[in-house]
Amino acid sequence: MNNFNFIAPFYDRLARIVFGRSIENATYHFLSEIQEDSAVLILGGGTGKILSSIPKCEKVTYLEKSEKMINRAKTHKVDMDMEFINKDFLAFDAKHSYDFIICPFFLDCFNEKNLDEVINQIDGLIKTDGKLLVTDFQATRKQLLIRLMHLFFRIFASLESKKLKNIHRFILQNRFEIEKEEFFHKNMIFSRVYRNL
Numbered sequence: 001m002n003n004f005n006f007i008a009p010f011y012d013r014l015a016r017i018v019f020g021r022s023i024e025n026a027t028y029h030f031l032s033e034i035q036e037d038s039a040v041l042i043l044g045g046g047t048g049k050i051l052s053s054i055p056k057c058e059k060v061t062y063l064e065k066s067e068k069m070i071n072r073a074k075t076h077k078v079d080m081d082m083e084f085i086n087k088d089f090l091a092f093d094a095k096h097s098y099d100f101i102i103c104p105f106f107l108d109c110f111n112e113k114n115l116d117e118v119i120n121q122i123d124g125l126i127k128t129d130g131k132l133l134v135t136d137f138q139a140t141r142k143q144l145l146i147r148l149m150h151l152f153f154r155i156f157a158s159l160e161s162k163k164l165k166n167i168h169r170f171i172l173q174n175r176f177e178i179e180k181e182e183f184f185h186k187n188m189i190f191s192r193v194y195r196n197l
């Protein structure tokens, strides 16, 4: 499940065609919240475009399940202490905790059961006073574009998630509270910073 290897070579182009710059604008919007002394964990970062917009910080850990995606990410030259981990997050046995965890269009990949598990795992990895940055699609039945895209990924990336979920609600139920939010692309996309409770 969740195998993005096949679409890795054209993922970024596809996202740009469908959503213009909104995906990037939303993903980068709150990155300035990262502090210089932060240990950052990026989950499901894809081809690594996000790396060029991460402010200087102590260390970046980049965890990505798709080998093809992570190989592309490794080609980005960044002047930071970087660690790449090619692994399923659900099998990730972290040795550290993090000040800032980033989920860019990652949480929507999971079914409801695993989404709870993923958020729980994030909760265990985040330091006291740590922040969680989530950028993803808003679940609404009316938005045909998002539903079509979800269907596309179900077919071409074996997406385990069978329907759009209210990710925000799942996060609030798992010991996080919202700190900042912004909406993009006619409110189809949200970016939110959460504080751990």
Ligand SMILES: C[S@@+](CC[C@H](N)C(=O)[O-])C[C@H]1O[C@@H](n2cnc3c(N)ncnc32)[C@H](O)[C@@H]1O
Pocket (backbone or CB within 6 Å): 002, 003, 004, 015, 027, 043, 044, 045, 046, 047, 063, 064, 065, 066, 069, 087, 088, 089, 090, 104, 105, 106, 109
């Ligand atoms: C929808 S793509 C988003 C890619 C990138 N963050 C972006 O916004 O362009 C989801 C990414 O999450 C990765 N992914 C999905 N399930 C995963 C898992 N269980 N563990 C780690 N990465 C996973 C996929 O390989 C894919 O690169």
